[in-house]
Each structure stands twice: as structure tokens, then as C-alpha cells.
Amino acid sequence: MLEELSLHLLDMAMNSLAAGARCVQIAVLESAKRNWLIVRVRDDGHGMDAATLERVLRGHSGKQSRKKKIGLGLALLRQTSEMCGGHFHVRSAPGRGTAVAASMRYHHVDRPPLGDLQATMLALCAANPAVDVQLHYQSDDGKFFFSSQEQKG
Amino acid sequence: MNLEELKKLKEKAQRQVALREGNKKYRVVVSMGTSGIAAGARDVMKTMLDEIEKRGLDDVEIRVTGEHGLEDVEPVIRVEQADGEEVTYARLNAEKAKQIVAEHLAKGKKVDNLAVGKQKKAE
Numbered sequence: 066m067l068e069e070l071s072l073h074l075l076d077m078a079m080n081s082l083a084a085g086a087r088c089v090q091i092a093v094l095e096s097a098k099r100n101w102l103i104v105r106v107r108d109d110g111h112g113m114d115a116a117t118l119e120r121v122l123r124g125h126s127g128k129q130s131r132k133k134k135i136g137l138g139l140a141l142l143r144q145t146s147e148m149c150g151g152h153f154h155v156r157s158a159p160g161r162g163t164a165v166a167a168s169m170r171y172h173h174v175d176r177p178p179l180g181d182l183q184a185t186m187l188a189l190c191a192a193n194p195a196v197d198v199q200l201h202y203q204s205d206d207g208k209f210f211f212s213s214q215e216q217k218g
Numbered sequence: 219m220n221l222e223e224l225k226k227l228k229e230k231a232q233r234q235v236a237l238r239e240g241n242k243k244y245r246v247v248v249s250m251g252t253s254g255i256a257a258g259a260r261d262v263m264k265t266m267l268d269e270i271e272k273r274g275l276d277d278v279e280i281r282v283t284g285e286h287g288l289e290d291v292e293p294v295i296r297v298e299q300a301d302g303e304e305v306t307y308a309r310l311n312a313e314k315a316k317q318i319v320a321e322h323l324a325k326g327k328k329v330d331n332l333a334v335g336k337q338k339k340a341e
Contacts (some may be wrong), residue, residue, distance in 0.1 A: 066256045067252075067255060067256055072255050072256070072260060075250070075255055075260055076252050076255050079250050079251070079255075079282070079284065082282075083284055137252065138252045181260075181261075181264070182224065183223065183224065183226070183227050183230070184260055184261065184263075184264040185260060186227055186231070187227070187230060187231060187234065187264060187267055188248075188250070188260050188263045188264065188267075188282070190231050190234065190235070191234060191263070191267060191280045191281070191282075192250070192281060192282040193281075193282075194235070200227075202221075202224055204221065206221050207221055209221060209224050209225065211224075211227055211228060211231070213231060216228065216231045216232045216235050
């Protein structure tokens with residue numbers, strides 16, 4: 066359904082914006098040499114309690130979820146990461162923001178491509194100019210850091 | 219991912235920020251919930267940002283929203299005008315997004331064959 070990891074990142078960051086985050090930190094760490102890839106989204110939004118988190122991880126089911134706005138983005142990412150030999154982790158608490166991390170084997174045959182990370186970032190920058198959207202990227206070739214608030218100069 | 223490609227992100231973000239100041243005649247709201255994203259909303263938004271930048275349209279701002287309740291016809295955008303008129307466009311792709319920028323946002327002409335539902339008239 067979400068065929069690129071950068072679409073998952075957009076989906077998660079949209080959840081962060083909906084949670085009232087002022088700062089959304091996205092990280093993409095990949096190494097072909099060491100055969101791993103990690104995507105991570107961390108925000109300072111209003112967070113989730115344990116029951117909500119459990120529902121989110123299970124993915125939506127039927128009418129009730131529609132009312133409560135539970136989607137299936139995270140459930141899908143979890144499935145992808147576990148299928149690709151990685152781990153999936155969420156930490157969230159009311160008032161303390163949410164952090165999601167998914168790892169996978171870089172060379173796993175089912176690993177989705179990273180896709181158009183630039184388009185994801187530009188969409189997020191335009192989505193809410195008051196929020197600081199950050200990207201930490203690291204690969205075998207080097208590092209890159211971006212912050213939407215820095216661009217205002 | 220190419221590191222060089224990523225570096226262009228900064229220049230691009232700067233140019234798009236520059237177009238964002240002040241009161242706008244048009245506000246475009248892109249439906250960017252999970253179903254919108256899965257249907258291609260990000261690429262519709264990217265195309266619109268690119269076209270707006272290319273044409274130097276400084277009277278348009280782009281925002282996003284969660285689900286519109288129109289999952290079956292995603293990607294969906296709503297164009298809101300300063301005069302209160304609103305038009306919803308559905309089942310979009312990059313080509314159609316370009317057309318909306320060229321006609322509606324640049325010339326003020328609605329693209330009737332892409333519009334859906336009841337349109338809200340100017341007040």
C-alpha cells in the first residue's frame with residue numbers, strides 16, 4: 066500500500082502534526098555495507114496512552130476506528146520491518162510525544178525503496194510552516210541535516 | 219538515496235518559503251491522510267509546489283489536512299478562494315494537478331471536468 070519508506074515517513078509525520086507537534090525529527094540511517102536501514106520519527110506532540118497505542122499497532126478495524134481516527138499506517142510499517150528481518154519500536158506517553166523506529170535489512174529482497182525523500186520533506190515543510198521539520202540522513206557516503214526553520218533565514 | 223540530491227532540498231525549501239509570505243488569494247488544501255498518501259497525494263502536492271514555483275505564483279498557499287472522508291476518490295484537493303468560493307478536485311494525478319495550477323490558480327478558471335460535488339459559491 067505505501068510502497069516507499071519515504072511515504073511511511075510522511076504518513077507518520079502527518080500523525081505528529083495532527084498530535085500538535087512543534088518539532089518533528091525524522092531520521093534515515095542506511096548502510097549497504099553493514100546491511101541495515103533504520104527510519105525513525107520523533108515528535109513532541111501530545112503522545113498516546115497505552116490503550117490507544119495498542120489499537121494503533123493492531124491497525125484499524127471497522128466502524129469504531131473510523132470514528133476514533135485510527136489508521137493502519139504503523140501496523141503496515143511494523144509488518145514491513147519484521148518481514149525484512151528488522152525490528153519495530155514505538156515509545157509514547159501522554160504529554161511526552163511519540164517516537165517510532167523501524168529497522169530492516171538493507172539488502173532484504175522485500176525491503177521497499179526509500180523513494181522520494183525530498184518530496185516528503187517539501188510536503189511537510191509546506192504543510193505547516195510553524196513546525197520545525199528536521200531530517201537527519203546518514204549513509205555510507207556521509208551525513209546530511211535539514212531543518213525547515215533554518216531555511217527562513 | 220543520493221546525498222547530492224538531498225542537498226538540493228535546502229535550496230528548494232528556501233525558494234518555496236519565499237513564496238509563502240503574506241495574504242493569499244488561493245489556499246490549496248491537500249488531503250494527506252494514509253489513504254491519500256497511498257493514492258499518490260504526495261506526488262500531486264509535489265507537482266503543485268513545483269508548478270507554483272516555476273510560474274512564480276505568489277498568490278497561492280498550500281496546506282495539508284488529514285482524511286477528507288473521500289477515500290474512494292483520492293487524491294483529493296480543495297481550492298479555497300479569498301472570496302469564499304471553494305472547489306474540490308478528486309482522482310488527481312500529476313498531469314491533472316498541473317492543469318489545475320495552469321487554469322485555476324494562474325488564470326482563475328475552474329477546471330470543471332475535474333471538480334466533484336457541490337461547489338461553495340462566493341459570498
